[in-house]
Amino acid sequence: MARFDRYLLSQFMVLFGFFSLVLVSIYWINQAVRLFDRLVGDGQSTFVFLEFTALSLPNVIRIVLPMACFAATVYVTNRLSSESELVVMQATGFSPWRLARPVLAFGLIVGLMMSLMTHILVPASMSQMQERQEDLQRNVTSRLLTEGTFLHPIDGITFYIRDIAPDGTLTDVFLSDRRDPEAPQTYTAARAYLVADGSGAEGASGKLVMVDGLAQTLNSENNRLFTTHFKDFTYDIGRLFGDVGQPFVHVRHFFTPQLFLQPETVATLTSSSLGSVLEEAHGRFGQALLCVAAALIGFATLMIGGYSRFGIWQQVVLAILLMLIVKGVEGVVQDPVRNNAALWPLVYLPGLIGIGIGTGLLWLSTQSSRPWLRRRTVTTPDAPQDAGTAP
Numbered sequence: 001m002a003r004f005d006r007y008l009l010s011q012f013m014v015l016f017g018f019f020s021l022v023l024v025s026i027y028w029i030n031q032a033v034r035l036f037d038r039l040v041g042d043g044q045s046t047f048v049f050l051e052f053t054a055l056s057l058p059n060v061i062r063i064v065l066p067m068a069c070f071a072a073t074v075y076v077t078n079r080l081s082s083e084s085e086l087v088v089m090q091a092t093g094f095s096p097w098r099l100a101r102p103v104l105a106f107g108l109i110v111g112l113m114m115s116l117m118t119h120i121l122v123p124a125s126m127s128q129m130q131e132r133q134e135d136l137q138r139n140v141t142s143r144l145l146t147e148g149t150f151l152h153p154i155d156g157i158t159f160y161i162r163d164i165a166p167d168g169t170l171t172d173v174f175l176s177d178r179r180d181p182e183a184p185q186t187y188t189a190a191r192a193y194l195v196a197d198g199s200g201a202e203g204a205s206g207k208l209v210m211v212d213g214l215a216q217t218l219n220s221e222n223n224r225l226f227t228t229h230f231k232d233f234t235y236d237i238g239r240l241f242g243d244v245g246q247p248f249v250h251v252r253h254f255f256t257p258q259l260f261l262q263p264e265t266v267a268t269l270t271s272s273s274l275g276s277v278l279e280e281a282h283g284r285f286g287q288a289l290l291c292v293a294a295a296l297i298g299f300a301t302l303m304i305g306g307y308s309r310f311g312i313w314q315q316v317v318l319a320i321l322l323m324l325i326v327k328g329v330e331g332v333v334q335d336p337v338r339n340n341a342a343l344w345p346l347v348y349l350p351g352l353i354g355i356g357i358g359t360g361l362l363w364l365s366t367q368s369s370r371p372w373l374r375r376r377t378v379t380t381p382d383a384p385q386d387a388g389t390a391p
Helices: 003-042 046-082 085-091 096-138 138-145 256-261 263-270 273-302 313-340 343-374
Strands: 158-165 170-177 185-195 205-220 224-236
Touching: 003 046, 003 096, 003 273, 046 085, 046 256, 085 096, 096 185, 096 256, 096 273, 096 343, 158 205, 170 205, 170 343, 185 224, 263 273, 273 313, 273 343, 313 343
Parallel strands: none
Antiparallel strands: 158 170, 170 185, 185 205, 205 224
């Protein structure tokens, strides 16, 4: 690779890292807030929150890679143009096709990063996250055993424990069940124990045994309160969470060979159509093409105008519009492919259109750059000059 290519590629990579960091941070903060409310609100520890946040990062990176690639290409090309570096290189004989060589290399590098994310890291992280979510859903202890905090595991249920003894005894337990507005119930007990069910697994079917307590039921029709003192009372914890049901599995949880070799099996396990499975499988390769297209569009669009002291903001706006068109095509082809698996080649259409647009703009820049270079050619002393023409 020539020195100029290495210089230009290094500029792309530095700005790509910067924009990736910014965009990932924005998306990560948005997801972290929702994860914090859902996990910590259910009594989970900070370690669990950090674990889920780390597992969500590969999917976030997958989303922002094309945008970061496009932003880095546009920013670097705009800066090189404003500082006349591209003008100097074109004056030395570098054509737009030659200048686009490091841009293509940059797009391929980002495409490889995207392939690593979509084929390996995203399926692995999402599968692990799904397993951890199922573990937490089945683990009643981690959702209820929080001292000094009013918990709301589901709408209409409030649970409170003042203290947990070293032997596992729950003291001063309060349980309010308002799911039936006609007859809300409240249970209070001096002590309680969380025990496993008959299968020996402590989970959503565990039992809460309350000792020395009071049960109160309010009849909303006549506003009469019925109270019952009990020595011991068993409450089915499964009523707090309902039926856990079958775990949800998304097609993105499977690795690419499984999607291609066993599409019918994956469609059955995920309760989705065969077209959705093939759309996900081929879409992972299409995402890599989009990265190459983003780099070419960002560079080629800014090359069609040549140098201007007023900047090239028009070309920047045009590049953004072209990327929106490519992303719009990506959204349009999804539904037909999901409804008809035979239309899977349409998945590659957005990336191919983007590469075609970038190639066409590069060709256009070669046509527009020739008169531009001729206007800047230094005339010989024998050649006549117009009076109003600058030397």
